[in-house]
Amino acid sequence: MRNTLRQVSRSANFMIGFVTVMLILLMVGIYPLFNPGSPLDMIGLGTFFKPGTYISMYDAVETATAYTLRIDDAAAKRVAAKLPMADRESMKRWLIAYGIAEDAIHTDDLNDLLNLWNNTYDESARPAGLTSAFRKSVARIDAALEGLLEPLDVRVYTTSPETGETRETARIKDNQFINVSEVVNTRRLWLGTDNFGRDAFKELLAATGVSLKIGLIAGVIATALGLMLGLLSGFVGGIVDDIIMFFANLFTVIPGFVLLILISYSIGQEQRGATVVAAVIGCTSWVWTTRSVRAQTLSLRNRDHVNLSRLSGHTLPRILVTDILPYIASYVVMALILQICSGILAEAQLSMLGLGPKTTETPTLGLMMFWGMTYAAHQNGAWWAYFPVILMIALVSFSMNLMNTGLDQVFNPQLRS
C-alpha cells in the first residue's frame, strides 16, 4: 500500500492534476472567508457589469480627503477616454476632405490632433464628398470637444433636509485625487457581475464547489452501484449474473443522456436540488463500472486464494471484500475519478438544456453557463460571464484526466515511456 502511494506520488502527471484540484478546492474553501455573504446576492442593479474595482462615488466625494497631484498627461488621458478612436477617424476623414495632407494628421497624438482641429474646423464649411449626416456627426464631436482640455470645476450641491436650502458643499478641481484605500466602500469585482447582478467571481467559486459536490455524489453513487453489481454478477454468476447483465446491456445502448433528460424533466423544477440532480446522474451512469468490474472479477474468481477462502467457509461479503476487492481497488479508484469528472460534465449539459438544479437555491457551473447563454453574454461581449466557467470546467476535468493518466501509468507499466 505504502509502496503504491510512493509510486503514485512520483508520477508527474498525477501530481500536477492532484495539486490543481487541491488548489481549486482550497480557493473554493477559503475565498468565502474573505468575502462573506451568499454568492446568490444580486448586488448589481443591472446586467453584466464589467470586471474591476467599484468605488462608491458618494464616499469619494463626501468623505475622502482630496490630494492635489501634478500629473502632466492627466488632461490628455481624460480627453482620450472621451474621444474614442472612431471619433478621431471621423475627424481625420473630415480634415482630409477639407484639404489637409493625410500625413500631417496624427490620430495617436491627441494634442497635435486637437490643435490642428481647433485651427481648421469650421462648421459652415462644406468639404466635397461628405454626406450631410456625416457633417452633422462631426459637428456633434466638435461640440463635445469644447471645454475638454480646459475643464471647469465640478461642483457638488447638497440640499439640506430641514430647510430645503441648496448650497455648494464641494468644488472638485481637475488635478484633485483621492486615495482609494481611504474610501470606505469599495468592492473588487474580479469578474464583474452576471445577468442577475451577482458577483461573478464569488458565484464561480461557489458554483465550482457545488459542481464538485455534484460530481462527487454522482461518482460515488455510480461507482458504488457499479462495484456492487459488478462483483455480484462476476462472482456469483448464474441467474444473478444474467439479470444484472441484461440490465447492463440494456443501459449501455440506451443513452444515459436521454434517461437523464426524461428523469430530470419528470422530477420537475421544484424538486430539483443539487443533490437530487447528482443522485439522478449517479443512478444513470453505473453501467461502465459494472461491466469492467465484472470482467475483472471473472478473472479472479477461480484463483487459489479465493477457492481457499471459499473452502474455509467465509461468507460472500467477506470473500468479496478481502479476496477480490484489493485486486481491483486501483481500477475502482480510477473509475471513481472518471465518474466524478463525467458527473460534472453531465450536470453542466443538463443545465444547459434548462434541466439543472433550481437557480434560486444553488449556483452550479452549468447554471452559470445556461444563464450567460440565455442572456446572450457572448453576443454582448460579456466574456466574464461565460468564459471563466468554461475554463473552470476544462481545468477540473483536465486535471482529473491527468490524475487518471498518471495512475494508469503506475498500474499499467506498459504505458510508461
Place this chain on the structure above:
Amino acid sequence: MKGYKRYFLKKVFWFVVTLVAAVILNFTLPRLMPSDPIATITRRVTEGMNNQNAVMQIYREYARKFGTDQPMWKQFFIYIGNLLRGDMGVSFQQYPRKVSDIVASSVVWTIALQLPAILVGWMVGNLLGALAAYIRKGFDKVLVPISLFVSGLPAFGLAVTLLVIFGITLKWLPISGGYSYDLLPSFSWKFIKSVIAHYQMPFWSVVLIAIGGQAIGMRSMSIYELNADYVKYSRFLGVKDRKVVGYVFRNAMLPQVTGLALSIGTMIGGALVAETIFSYPGLGSTIMSGITSADYPLISGVTLIITVMVLTMSFIIEMLYGVIDPRVKAAQSE
C-alpha cells in the same frame, strides 16, 4: 457462415429488446413521477380564470383527449398503437403542429451534422493516436496533453469559444441558425452556400472533441499492441516495419470500433447541447425549446428519436464489427 449468423441474430435480438425497453421507459418514466402534466396544461390554459367548475371541465376534457383517464395498461397500448402509425401526439407549444412533423424536420439537420462530424473526428483521432504511439517522443508529448484537455472540455464550451472567436470577433462565420434568415429552404446555390457556412462551427466543435477522446484511447491501445509478442516476433523475423505497423493499427483499431458503438450515445448527447449554442435547427434546439415551454409530447418524441438514432447507429457499427473481426465468428461457434 454459421458463426456470423449467430452473431447477427444475437445483435438483432438485442436491438429489438433494447428498442422495446426504450419505448417502455419513454412511456413509464414521466408517468411514474408525482407531477401531473394535465394539471400543468390546465393551469396554463386557465390562467386568470376563477370559475372552479369550468377549470374542472377543462381538466376533464384534456384528460379525455390525452387518454390519462384510462388505466395505465390501456394507455400504453394506445401509445404503442399511435407510435406504430407515426403519431407522437400534438405539440403544446406549436399547437396544432404534430410532434412527428417537428421531429422529422429537425432530425435531418442533426443527422447531417453529427454523423459526418463523429466519423471524421473518430478517424482523425485514431490516426493521431496511432501516430503518437508509434512516434512517441516530441509528438506524443504535445498530442497527449492537448487531447486530454480537449476531450475534457464540454462540447458546448468549445462551441461557445469557437463562436466568439470566429463568429463574433473575426466575423468569418455566421453565428446562429442552420441557414440565413432571409432565405427559404430550396435547392438554389445561394441556399446551399449559406447552409455550408452555417455548418462549419457546429461541425468543428463536434469533430475536435471527438478527436481528443479517440486519440487518447487509440494511443493506449496501440502502445499495448506494439509491446505484444507477435510484434516482437515479427521484428525478430525481420518483417518490414511498415507491415508491422499495419498489423498493429488493425488490431488496435478493433476495440476502437466497439468503443465507438458504446460511446456514440454520450457523443450525441454532448453534440446536441452544442447545437443549442448555435441555435442549429436540430434535435438539440428542439428539445431545449420543448423543455423551456414545458411541451411534454415534444420532449418525449425527441428523446425517443434520439434513442432510436443511437440504437440504430450502434447496431450498424456492431454489424460492421462482425464483418471486420474474424474472431467474432470463432467466438460464436465455440
